[in-house]
Amino acid sequence: MSQENESELSGTPHRRPAPSPTSIGNHKIKPATLMMGYGFDPALSEGSLKPPVFLTSTFVFENAAAGKRFFEGVTGKRPGGAEGLIYSRFNGPNQEILEDRLSVWEEADDALAFSSGMAAIATLLLTFVQPGDVVVHSGPLYAATETLIAKILGRFECPTSTSPPVRRVRRSTRLSPAPGTSAESR
Numbered sequence: 299m300s301q302e303n304e305s306e307l308s309g310t311p312h313r314r315p316a317p318s319p320t321s322i323g324n325h326k327i328k329p330a331t332l333m334m335g336y337g338f339d340p341a342l343s344e345g346s347l348k349p350p351v352f353l354t355s356t357f358v359f360e361n362a363a364a365g366k367r368f369f370e371g372v373t374g375k376r377p378g379g380a381e382g383l384i385y386s387r388f389n390g391p392n393q394e395i396l397e398d399r400l401s402v403w404e405e406a407d408d409a410l411a412f413s414s415g416m417a418a419i420a421t422l423l424l425t426f427v428q429p430g431d432v433v434v435h436s437g438p439l440y441a442a443t444e445t446l447i448a449k450i451l452g453r454f455e456c457p458t459s460t461s462p463p464v465r466r467v468r469r470s471t472r473l474s475p476a477p478g479t480s481a482e483s484r
């Protein structure tokens with residue numbers, strides 16, 4: 299069954315906010331102005347001019363099939379990511395608006411918001427570091443970050459090495475030889 303058909307059958311296509319304009323005529327709207335309203339659609343919030351604060355912990359699905367589809371998207375069982383609002387641990391209107399605006403502000407493809415600095419740092423490291431990798435970083439780091447890298451990741455065979463920031467790239471290249479090259483040939 300195609301995703302489109304299933305979406306139609308479950309009767310709950312994702313109600314996305316209407317696209318926010320980023321220009322008026324030939325005039326490109328500045329990021330500072332876009333921060334006022336970008337990513338928010340009053341029609342999805344009873345006409346409220348500004349985004350209401352959503353304290354909701356979980357969202358209602360129109361039927362079980364929609365809930366299944368949304369969960370599969372957000373947990374990676376189905377490509378394409380979250381198709382709808384699910385549960386505040388995954389997504390929510392305020393979080394999505396913040397992330398959309400951060401990506402505009404930073405001129406980034408996308409942005410993620412976390413509830414704490416360590417949540418962001420731990421998620422980044424757990425996403426990209428594999429057993430056997432060497433984490434090369436400048437020092438000193440925030441103490442909890444150093445603890446996470448040395449004591450927690452260290453338990454999973456990810457040894458650490460510190461180096462001044464300027465030498466970091468050169469050093470990490472040396473520590474991670476390209477497949478098929480040997481240390482002697484370099």
Ligand SMILES: Cc1ncc(COP(=O)(O)O)c(C=O)c1O
Nearest residue numbers: 413414415416417419440442443
């Ligand atoms: C450089 C740096 N990294 C990480 C953190 C941790 O942030 P949080 O306390 O929000 O987890 C802090 C907090 O001050 C910090 O200054």
